[in-house]
Amino acid sequence: MTTQTSELPQLTLLDEDNLPTESELYSMTADHRLRILSELRTYVLARQAHEIPEAIAQFGVLISRKLRASAELGAQKKKRKAAAPEVAKASDAELF
């Protein structure tokens, strides 16, 4: 079965010929990055694997890695925050 190109979902948040650089990705909000990734996944799902341009695949890797790194940072912060009251308690005990 062949699908007309016009029927395929296109990229609206990205310019395929001028994909954001790593530093441009940094300046985006996590929410915006997530929307871009979601659109990329829809784009890939609608096409055969060999039809996906190399640059799009490379960009998919970059944005996925960035999002994962942000999530890791978030999880670490959360962990530190959760541990903080215990640290505070311990120092209080030491003081008194």
Place this chain on the structure above:
Amino acid sequence: MSAETQVNLTFPLSVDSTILSSFTSCPRKFYYEFLLKRVPEGKSIDLHAGGCFALGLEIARNAFYVENLTQDEAIARAWVHMVKEWGEYTEPEDHPKSFLNMFGALCHYFDTYPMENDHFQPITIAGNRKAIEFTFAIPTAVRHPDTGEPILYSGRCDMVVEDREGEGGVIFALDDKTTKAMNANWADQWAMRGQFYGYVYACRAQGINAIGAVVRGISILKGSYKTAEATILFSDEQIEKWWLMINTKILRMVQAYSKYKELLACFEEEHLTQQPELTHIVAAAPWEMSYGDGCMAYFRPCSFTPLCTSSEPWEIYSDWDNRVWDPLAKDPTGKSEDRFLAAGPLELPDELHALLWR
């Protein structure tokens, strides 16, 4: 009475380590899952995410080792295939095995074990192929209760590798495992795992002198990854003992299956038609229930608990999915047809005949 009057049991033409483990931990679980081919509805996140990760590894390795792409290009190709494999699947909320985390795990894996410098490199096997996703199906000495053909022991190993460290030339079966948590004893759990004996036996059966197995594990947590590696060495004696044990176990499975047929033959057909539940009772009878460790798996109650605790389990069979386990597939749960059945009668090459009858 809505019970099915016929119990559609078929004994698998091929068994693997998963099927054998199931039979060992609880014969009744084996009966439900691999003879009745019933599984809980939906696909487990662990199987889906694990399959997606395994596909990513396979794609990246083929791109790098076979097509000579760079590691970055290989990972980009893996990303595309992982996106497609993941599809529209929605993981349970807050589950660590999300698409992003599984792809992140792949990147972390190749950051830890870069393909170019990895001292484990895939070997080249017959047909000038790299031993990536090395599949095998070896005839056992046990005959299938319905077809009379030898029952096959089959499997799929992630890679067969040569260790290039030191003098080189030492061969291992390499398998990758994803896990949630990885404790200090992680590496100790594999020494008696039949799956790895099977890989080494299969290598040796094909003239590849593998001395053991390497298990690489990656734990996938929300905030971090951890990797660990375990190496297991097997002597010839250990491997021979395992093969004998496997054949014995399969024989016990066939005997239990034959017992069901013998029991069924004790009843007149009219009697069975009038009391369809009798067929189900007779079919399940030879398969013992664990009432022990087999009732828990991965810190959760066995997924067949609702059937085991029901007085009329056949009444709820239709609430369960029908699934054929394919030991040779990356995703063994992906198909609904038995590949060995579809392939028709078995034609054994001479060297496998020799193995079978030695």
